[in-house]
Amino acid sequence: MKASVIVINYNNGKYIDKCIKSLITQSYKNIEIIFVDDNSNDNSLTIAKKYKKKIKIVKKIKKVGKGSFDQMFGFFEGYKKTTGDIIFLLDSDDYFHKDKILTIINEFKNDKDKMIIYDLPIKFSQNNYSAIKFKKKIIFKNFWPFYVPTSCISLKKNFFLRLFKKVNFKTFPNLWFDFRLCFSAIYLYNQYNFVKQNLTYYRQSNNNVSSKFKFLSKNWWQRRLEAHEFVKIFFKKNKIKYKKNFDFYLTKFVNYIF
Numbered sequence: 001m002k003a004s005v006i007v008i009n010y011n012n013g014k015y016i017d018k019c020i021k022s023l024i025t026q027s028y029k030n031i032e033i034i035f036v037d038d039n040s041n042d043n044s045l046t047i048a049k050k051y052k053k054k055i056k057i058v059k060k061i062k063k064v065g066k067g068s069f070d071q072m073f074g075f076f077e078g079y080k081k082t083t084g085d086i087i088f089l090l091d092s093d094d095y096f097h098k099d100k101i102l103t104i105i106n107e108f109k110n111d112k113d114k115m116i117i118y119d120l121p122i123k124f125s126q127n128n129y130s131a132i133k134f135k136k137k138i139i140f141k142n143f144w145p146f147y148v149p150t151s152c153i154s155l156k157k158n159f160f161l162r163l164f165k166k167v168n169f170k171t172f173p174n175l176w177f178d179f180r181l182c183f184s185a186i187y188l189y190n191q192y193n194f195v196k197q198n199l200t201y202y203r204q205s206n207n208n209v210s211s212k213f214k215f216l217s218k219n220w221w222q223r224r225l226e227a228h229e230f231v232k233i234f235f236k237k238n239k240i241k242y243k244k245n246f247d248f249y250l251t252k253f254v255n256y257i258f
Helices: 013-024 046-053 066-078 100-110 159-169 178-188 220-235 244-255
Strands: 003-009 031-037 056-059 086-092 115-126 126-132 153-156 193-204
Touching: 003 013, 003 066, 003 100, 013 031, 013 046, 031 066, 046 056, 056 115, 066 159, 066 220, 086 159, 100 115, 100 153, 100 193, 115 159, 115 178, 126 178, 153 159, 153 178, 159 178, 178 220, 220 244
Parallel strands: 003 031, 003 086, 031 056, 115 193
Antiparallel strands: 086 153, 115 126, 115 153
8 A cells, every 4th residue: 555645834844854754764665745835934845845856845826814724725735646545644743653654554454444544642842742542531422522633634545535525615714624524534434443552743832723722711612612513514414413412502601601
């Protein structure tokens, strides 16, 4: 099996070396690297071009202006250049464990029915590392189970296109590609396949998007309400029975208070 890694980048020049080196030193060697730059205005392309013999560089022309949509459509631009069997998604400020691609490819080989596989992140900030464990239990039942950052998602090439067609609408800007992919894979295709190994280094900083949504903050609750609205529309479009639950009413109430 050939692996295609799509790296999406916007102004992450200082992280690109770490990201690309983690790919070209993988223990699995049948890999192509598609580097998609989303109109960066830093030194990103200069750094990426150092690796031009090992990567394909794609310059994304159009910019939507919302980070979540630009990321989603950037991955699609990269997808169109892929020739591999398995697609690996990677944000340019994150990087892979050296055995990640080998581990995931073996999982796909061992179970032909799997269309998408998630691994677990190692969150890090400077020199602090925290391996995230798989959580199945939740306090309140909601419509979305535990899901992972975009860089932890790997899927078969034809499955990427199938899911993308279901989630590429430009509404709900605070719901990123990871949520959309995981949600649609579970509800449309019953694909919830975890490798309970920490294989992806997921960067935490005050500059990345997740920092705006601290647990139980106003922004966190607002995004949660967006997620509920997404669920309602998604279910309707795909003829899935929808019923408001306790978490919906709680989220609505907290947003009203804020």
